[in-house]
Structure formats: C-alpha cells, structure tokens
Amino acid sequence: MQQGKYRFVTGFLIVPVALYAVFMIWPYLQTFGYSFTDWQGQSQEMGFVGFDNYTALFSDSVFLKALWHNILLLIFLPVATILLALFFAYMVNVGGRGGSGGVRGVAGSGFYKILFFVPHVLSIAILAVLWRAIYRGDVAGLINGVFIKLGLSDPAHPIEWLNEPDLVLWCVAFVLLWWGVGFYLVLFSAAMQSIPREIYEAALLDGSSRTQTFFKVTLPLLWDTVQTAWVYLAILAMDCFALISVMTPGNSYGGGPDHNSEVMATYLMRNFLAFGKSGYACAMGVVILGLTLVLSLVTLRISRRERIEY
Amino acid sequence: MSNTRLIPDTARDAVPVALPPKGAGRRSGGDRRGDTEGRVLNVFSHGFLILWAVMIVLPLFWLLLGSFKTDSEIGASAWSWPSNWNFDAFGRAWDKGIGDYFANTLIVLVFSIPLTMLLGAMAAYVLARYEFRGNRFFYYFFVAGAMFPVYLGLVPLYFLVDMLGMLNTYQGLILVYVAYSLPFTVFFMHAFFRTLPTAIHEAAVIDGASHTRIFFQVMVPMAKPGLLSVGIFNVLGQWNQYILPMTLMQQQSGFDKDRSVLTQGLVLLNQQQGYEGDLPVIFAGMTIAMLPVVVVYLSFQRQVQSGLTAGTLK
8 A cells, every 4th residue: 555655645636736836826926026027017028126116106195095995994894894793693692582591592593694694605796786786876776765765865966975085985895894794693603602501501690791791701702703703804805806896986997086995906906907017016916915914913913812711 | 580581490490599698689680780781782682683684685685676677767766666577687688698608607617616626625635644745835835825815916827827828718717716716625625534534444445445446435425515515615706706707808809709707797797788778687687697696505505604604714
C-alpha cells in the first residue's frame, strides 16, 4: 500500500492545486506587482512607477470619498445587522412566555426563521434591480407608495430616494441590512440552541428578567459567534459593488449622484473597465485587501475575551 | 407569586416552600417587574417580528404582481392591481434574452458544480486522511484563498483569461468558478472527512481495495451529507455570482455570441428596458431568475441554512 501512496496523493492533488494556483493565487500575487506600474492593460508595456499609484490614490478626492463611504458602511452595517439579528434570534429562541416547557421561542418562530432567510438565497444583483424599482422616485415606487399611504410624504412631491445626495448611501445600506438579518438570525439561533437550557432556567429561577438574561447570560455565551459575524459583515461592507453599480445613478457603475454613493469597488471597476487604468485599479485592490486584513485582525484582538466553557 | 408562567412546572412544584425568606422576597418583587416588562416587551417584540416579516414579503409579492401588470399600470401607482392575469410578460422576457441567459447559466453550472465537488472532495480527502510532507502547507494554501476579497485579483484575472483566449467562453467561466469555489469546498470537506470513522477505511484496505477505489466507493458515499451541504452552498453561490461573469463574459465583438449569465443578463435587460419602457418584462425576468432558487431553498430549507451558515465557521 505504501508505495502507491505518494502517487495517489500527487494524482489527487495536482489538478485542484494547479487550477487554484493559476486562476486565484497567481492573479492575487500579480496585483501587487502591477500596482507599482502605470500599466494601461491592453499592451504589455508598462513602466515601474514605485508608490506613485498609492500617493495618487490618497490625493484623489473621489477615492477618498469612496473610502469614507466604505468606512461609514463598515461602522453602521455590522452594528445594525448584529443588533437586529440578535434581538430577533433571542425572540425566536428564548423570548417566548415559557409555558410548561420553560424556555422557548415566541409563537411562529419556525416560520420567522424560514421567512427571514429568504432574501439571503437570492442574488444581490437581482435584488439590486428589484430595489431600484422599489426606490423609484415617483408614486410608482413601493417605498413612496407606502410613505404616501401612511401620510408620511406628500403625493405631489414624492421622495427621489436614489437621487438625494444624503439618502442614497443609506438606501443601499438598508438593502444589505434587509438581506443580511435573516442569515445572522439563523447563525445566532444555532449558537443559542447550543446553550444548555438549564442555564436559562436557573437564571429565571433567580428572578432574572428577560432583558437581564439576555445581557448577562446569552450575550456573553454568544460572543464568539458575534465576533465572526462582525468580520463577515465588515468584509461585506467593503464590497457593495453589485448594489451600488445597479441601483445608483452614474455613468459607468453608478456611484452617483455626484459620487455620493461611491465606494472603492465601483471606483476600482470604473478605472479598470471604463478608463483602462489597470495599474491604478490594482493599487486600489491592494488597499481593499489591506483594510480588510487590518479590520479582521483588530476585531479579533479588541473583542478577545476569555472563552466561556459550558 | 404573580407570575408563575416564567417558571418551569417541575421547578415550581419543588422549590417555593423550601426557599429561604430572603430569596423568596427578592424573587416576588422581581417577578412583578418581570411581568409588566415581559408583557410590554412581548407586544413590542412580536410587533417587530411581524413588521419585519411584512418587509420581506411585501417587496417579493409586489415583484410577483408586477410581472402580471402592464407598463402603464406599473407606472401609475405602487398599489395598482393587474387588470388582466396572463403570462405575456413572462413570454416576452424569455424571448428578449432571459431564456438564453437561463440556458447559459445552466450550461456553466452543469460543468462547474460537479467539477468543483469532485476536485474539492479529492483534495480535501487527501489532505484530511493522508500524512505526507507539505500536507499542512497545502491545507493553508487552500484555506487562505477564502480570506481575500475578489477585487484583489480581478484585474490580472481578466488579462489572464484574455491571454488564454477564454474571455466570453463557457470553459473560461467554468474554470474560474471552480477555482474560486475550491477554498471553501476544501475547508468544509476536510473537516467532514476527518469525522468519518477509520475502521471502514481499514477494512477496505485489508480487502485489497486500491486508494482510488476506497475514495470513490467507500469514502464518497459516506460523505454524502457533507457533499450535499457544500453542494447547495456552491450552487447558490455560483448561480448568484455577478462580479466574475460581469468582468469575464462581455461580448468581444459584434459577432460574438451573448453568453451572459442570468444575473448579468437581468442587469443588462434592466438598462435596456429603462429606455424601451417595458417594465413588466423586468419584473417577469426577476421572477423567473428567483423561482428556482426559492424552490431549492424551500425544499432543502434545513440543508440550505446549515450549508450557508457553515461558511462562517472559521
């Protein structure tokens, strides 16, 4: 058996490793190299320009605006999604009024868990098309329809959601929230279900209210999962390309009005596909990576706590 | 004891009499507070759950209704109701490209999914069950790929695929999809193969089965639940992919066939129909694109949820 082992291992590994190295790792490595050149793309001619692309990036007002928008999303998106998902997960798992069973979820929890997850299986690109229609600036848009029905806005002057410089980014962020909450609800639910019921029952016996139970029992035991969710949402907040390029106004790949919803991903794609500034776009790719890595590491360090065994 | 509901039956029967006075006093106070607080919280939280449920259902229902409306009905008001229930818009959407986009997506996935699963399972199996030099290295080599944003490699990837003459070809997209799906597939299946018992493997070795045969006839059948979860994850991920096809599947010339996949095609159609003024086509197109995914989700609800959330177990 031994003599065939290495042949077998090599035989099984060679194709996956080759494919993965060629189409994924190699382009990743090349990006670093190209980010130091003034490469235009089509021709193989390129000159080494050192850190010029990077210095140009940080004096490019559009890029800085895009970076700022990513940072805003980075702060608000994870906070909002995690809070809402935790709240729902708590309700669905332990928020019910305990009958004979003691600790359980509110009525219909199974239904909520299935329903809230639905957006997450749909493509972001298709949801972008749908939400563009929902945010339509006249009375035919669903949001305007709801607002007018509730008397919150004037039918004669409906709100042009995606053309409002101050609103557009938050309209996009809301779609991500809508998309993500169900997913994190399911994630947190799974974690909550692995907490032994006796702990809850003991807390209730000691006269702990549900709010207290949540903050003093559930949250500390869920900390690991919350951390993971934070890193994932942060990575999501660094992207947003599909939503912004489809939903928002702007010449190629959205970002409008007047760069008010610009993010790094849309600006990268515009520089690459529309302006042909490949080297510059690569430098942006490296900045996105750098930020993502720093962020994940910082999150994991800052929020590190003693792991609670149960 | 105003609120006994909060306390489990068994505990209620056993505890109250024996409780020390101090504890009992504190608790009854806590209970009264807990009761009103509980009721307010209950109404509030239930209301919020229902509100969110409406916010999920309303847009999707509105979308479905829109596929039956006429263009002027859509433009008149958000609350208009279709006057004429027919499937015209679906037919027009299908003819205007959705049919082709649907076919393109299927052609790509029919090859990319089995290939992803086969190659991913092979690599994961070897890394999980065989000891050799470089084992750890190759494992981390695969897993590392899952941490990098797509944008990091996008520009060189485009020129690489161009150099291979594979821009706007099915094989190009298939290979890229497989490569991008490998990190997670290997990571997940590696963990799964580790949990399988070794005894059966040893029995097969004693019976004289070759390594390859053991893998295909013993290990793969045992790994079915894991393969199903990660398979669903990959199907959804590749079906919904947008940025890769948008970059790699652009028509190279006027004579080049349009090989857009569904997501990309819908976005294109949305841009065109904005000018042509046939919105029901967009709504019907979206309904067509969403339907298969929703059906898969509702029929494999548990596996889909566990498959997708497993992606975060790092």
